[in-house]
Amino acid sequence: MRHMEGEQTPMLRIDNLLREHATRQLVLNDKPPIRYTAILEESVLSRPIGGPMVLQAQLEQLTRLVALPHLTVLVLPSQSGPHQGMDGPFTVCRMQRPNPPVALLDQLAGRAVVEASAAERYDTAFDNLKSLALDPAQSLELITKTAEHIA
Template identity: 40%
Template structure:
């Protein structure tokens, strides 16, 4: 566990289990601890750091008397207060993205589908800049803001370069490849980069052709975030302009796993990627 985001979520899960073992509701804990129900919910969902004094109160309520167990929880709490490299981008991070980047940084594997754009970890800097600029409101956004967001996207790629690199399996809709960003030459460079990245042993890229018609991915973009440690619950990250969702309940995660499997079976085989994007590149006009 090398990241505070995952640590917060793991500690939250453990505290929820302890509360449930005592058959206590959030309302009961709130009355006896002095914490609000909203605060307890945020702690259990890994969205808030639990302070040492709060943790001691909760452990007392949940009858955690073993000294080693109490110290383990205290150590987890201290770790969750540590800063991460992406905290430097708090001034530009959209709501929910900081949590996502933290999970991405600790994940063993991502399985992702996007109907509109190329996955950020597979994007060139020029493509990322063009997409970032286009998707932000025209008014009130400075060039510095855009530059910082692009810098963040570039920094995120380090998960693909670490000693044990992230395994990434991306399904891209044909529409995402045909939508020009920054002009024909930029797109050709993006296609070359995509093929080069897909040649890595830890990266799989498939294309969902428009000719396949409607499919189970039409619900929108989503990412399965999967961990090697069984104590870290797998997540589904669902993107939305109105706010991003993190799903942890096993039936929901299983549903999206099934969606991804169905899409993978319907999409082009990974070895067809180069020929497919070469065909699109030939259709580009200056």
């Protein structure tokens, strides 16, 4: 395997991704707290990436996080069928008016930022996904039951 100048080795890439992921989680403890709503497809609750013990720990962490008053976790049931989030994950950042929303798209090549009217389409898609998702109490119940049934 050759390493070209300016490229990251696989281990360095993984280290950077883990560091970035850990840093993103710190935003949940910001003061003042930001409102954060996550919508997860039901199928990710049973996808054992890292093995069953890792998945169970992740689900248990989710059940602790939903106790935070500024955090909402919603589960999109599998029977919802095709939906606007199927093209991949996206984040909508809603800021104080008059600022329009901004959408962040996580892609294989990196993160893309979408602004203006294109971001408003993602904002509308997010609201549509919220309307299809279970309510917060139902979502928490499903996450808890799934965590309890992991072998």
